[in-house]
Amino acid sequence: MLTDGAGQTLIDEPIAAEPVPVMLGDAFGWYSPGARRRGVLLCGTFGFEQWCAYRSWRELAGMIAGAGCAALRFDYPGQGDSRDPAGPEIPAALETIRAGVAFLREQAGAEEIVVVGLRLGATLAALSGAEIDRLVMLAPFPTGKAYRREMAMQARLIDVMPDRTPMPQEPDSLMVGSFLLGPRTLADLARLDLAAAERAPAPRILLLGPKVDALGERYRALGSEVETGPFPDLTQLVSDPLFSRTPDQTFALVRDFAVAGGSLPVSSPDPLPGPCRLADAAWQEEVSRFGPGLVGILCRPNGPWTGDTVLVVNSGRNPRAGHGRQTTRLARRLAASGIASFRFDLRGIGDSPARPDGSLPLYAADSVADVTAAIDHLAASGFAPGVVLGNCSGAYQAFQALSGDSRLRAAVLVNLYRFALKPGTDIETMVRDTFRHSQGYMARARQGRFWRRILTGDLSVARIARALVRDAAARLDRWTTRAPWRTLQSTSVAGRVAALRRRGARICMVYSADDLGIPTVQAHFGNSEARVARRLGYPVQILEGTDHNLSRAVDQDRIFAILEGVVREARAADRPGTAAEPASPQPAKPPADLTLRLSRTG
Structure with a gap:
């Protein structure tokens, strides 16, 4: 009551x-x-x-x-x-x-x-x-002008390049958290004024x-x-x-x-609406519930289907539409190329139920079970996925799924921070200390404003000390990752990658320039571009001039080209005698100085 x-x-x-x-x-x-x-x-x-x-x-x-x-x-x-x-x-x-x-x-x-x-x-x-x-x-x-002013201030803090400088804005537009307000939207916002209303709403x-x-x-x-x-x-x-x-x-x-004061019950409520299907000229979508109450959307071509399906895993706590709605746009663009896709919410994200313990799903070991449930659901629906895509924490879950499920043939991992985490890792502390700052404390120690914040009490010395200890432990772990007693273990990252390569699966890793996850590749696979490409199945691709979230349309174009190329090559591998069609445009060629870049960033 x-x-x-x-x-x-x-x-x-x-x-x-x-x-x-x-x-x-x-x-x-x-x-x-x-x-x-x-x-x-x-x-x-x-x-x-x-x-x-x-x-x-x-x-x-x-x-x-x-x-x-x-x-x-x-x-x-x-x-x-x-x-x-x-x-x-x-x-x-x-x-x-x-x-x-x-x-x-x-x-x-x-x-x-x-x-x-x-x-x-x-x-x-x-x-x-x-x-x-x-x-x-x-x-x-x-007023709409007040909204625009506040969003402009937000943009300077949220949308930043790896060096912490504000992301360049398009003329007469405003990007806020990867969401773009175009010229017409800004003009229409400028005309909104609550005080001008002549009748109460x-x-x-x-x-x-x-x-x-x-x-x-x-x-x-x-x-x-x-x-x-x-x-x-x-x-x-x-x-x-x-x-x-x-x-x-x-x-x-x-x-x-x-x-409060709600009226009497409806005598005979109308039946629930029928199945919800979204459609456009190139695509059609259908919402489904599966597994432990998870929610996902299958996007398929309106025209001929190539037989390929891409599974997309949430990044962070972003709902299935993705950061700046990137995943929705990507899905519909794939459909226009004849490729189906499935975007869904892990437990604790979007419209899926909460996790049993109420914790965050970021880097949670048991969240891979949700990815497996999505694969099972798609396989039963006739849309078995061959390629899995994830960014940041989504890339972590995508790697776990690729390692443990032989139905997947390839993964595109964007800005992967870690391949694996030690049991007991405080995920929330790791995320707060790492992803809120693209520069480490040692790098910021060279900046005058860093010391001013310490002297004024804005930054806690004890907090900095704890972060430096954690960072040192992480560096030590990376330095010993490729020691013989670790690389020979089947449970090591190198051992797991070798096992999935033996079954014919491959990993395409993509990074924004200077992303914090780049040293992960060096730690597990060395500095040689050729050796890394041989071990993963693809060379690591570094995208210059991009932010961690790949916010700009041109950066999303590059990801689409890379993903489309991986999908077509996975198709050719699954169907002997079928030549892979070249993606258009071709995936970006990895820079020749990958070895130097990894060394410098690490």
């Missing part, structure tokens, strides 16, 4: 239903039916911030559905798993909000509509013109966040009943994709406001 602060019953029979995928025009969404005549539409924010908040946003939808109200959340057109919009992004987003309200009225039989908006999503919800009964605005931007409004009092007074003057309050845990929700935390107390307030 759910009650309010005074003990009054809000919903006497809370229910929870498994959400089902739906389409709202070009937008892909998740719908949870409810027993009441109230529907709640969740309008997330854009790009990087929503990527950070994705998992928590899913939890909020579950809280609302569990209280008995139908809940609908979605990816805006051009984001996540949605189709690209036919026109500009901002008008398409506003139209999707209106379509979501209509869906709840028609599909859920909702007579009352509540809209919950986060950040830019709150701004858009208030300006959508949709007829709604209640509106929750979580840290809204008063809803009769009842809950405003939570910093500096919301003036906006609250404006809506009161327009006739709304407005409640305001702080949003103390906003930063932990939208600023860190790896370690984002769900703001439980704030979300509980949102749920209570959204469901």
Whole structure:
């Protein structure tokens, strides 16, 4: 039973239903039916911030559905798993909000509509013109210009090259966390202004966040009943994709406001929507659940299929659409070349269930079981994968899967940091100390601002000492990796790679220039370019001028060319007598100075 602060019953029979995928025009969404005549539409924010908040946003939808109200959340057109919009992004987003309200009225039989908006999503919800009964605005931007200013500041911190300099921006565009805001989007944002509204967006409004009092007074003057309050845990929700935390107390307030006074049960709810299939001229996609409740999307060509399927593993805590939506774009591009692909969420990521112990899935040894479940699912569906792709922690899981599953013929490992981890490794500490800083403490010790931060107390000397000890231990481990007593072991990295090479599998390793994982190759396989290529099956490829996340379109083009070449060669190896077709464009040729580069970086 759910009650309010005074003990009054809000919903006497809370229910929870498994959400089902739906389409709202070009937008892909998740719908949870409810027993009441109230529907709640969740309008997330854009790009990087929503990527950070994705998992928590899913939890909020579950809280609302569990209280008995139908809940609908979605990816805006051009984001996540949605189709690209036919026109500009901002008008398409506003139209999707209106379509979501209509869906709840028609599909859920909702007579009352509540809209919950986060950040830019709150701004858009208030300006959508949709007829709604209640509106929750979580840290809204008063204007589109304010959103652009804040994202520009974020970009200088998030999108950086290996030397920590800001990534060059395209003219009249803004990239934030690998999500690109184009010229038309920026122009449309500049016209958004909540204070210019002449009618209130809803009769009842809950405003939570910093500096919301003036906006609250404006809506009161327009006739709304407005409640305001702080949003103390906003930063932990939208600023860190790896370690984002769900703001439980704030979300509980949102749920209570959204469901309070909910009307009587629906007499005869409509049946659930049928299977959700996304399609375009070159591709078609279908959502599936498999294994221990995992969620994935199979993307296949609309035209002839070559018989090839690529399995893509999550990087970090990125949902299956990938960093900056790269995986979705890659999947649809592969389909245009006749290649199928499957992107899915490991447990603890995106729309898959939580891990049993609630821990992060990054570098978790047991997460390879999720990859195996995906392979089993695809094999049973007639789309057995031959190539697995992963970036960073996803590359780690891809290597484990390739080593343990003979059904895989090749792996493309992008910016792999470690092939293996010692039991008991503190993953969260390793990730915080390593991936938040592309320079080690020894390198930064040569910079004056580093010492100023120590003297002012901004950096803890004890913390630095612990990090240096860990770094020294890691270096010692690398130095002894190729010692005879270790390389002869079948469980060593060299032994595992030799075993998979004997069965005909190969590894294509790709690195951004100066990536922190490059010394891993040297540690296990030596400095000789030819020897490394012979042991892995492919030469290591170093991509100049790229960041760790391969954010720019030109860098993603290079990965696509490399992957397409590996897929075609794996196909030829599986089908004797079939010549591999050359990929177009050809995979980037590895630099001649690979040996020197590995030595210098290590």
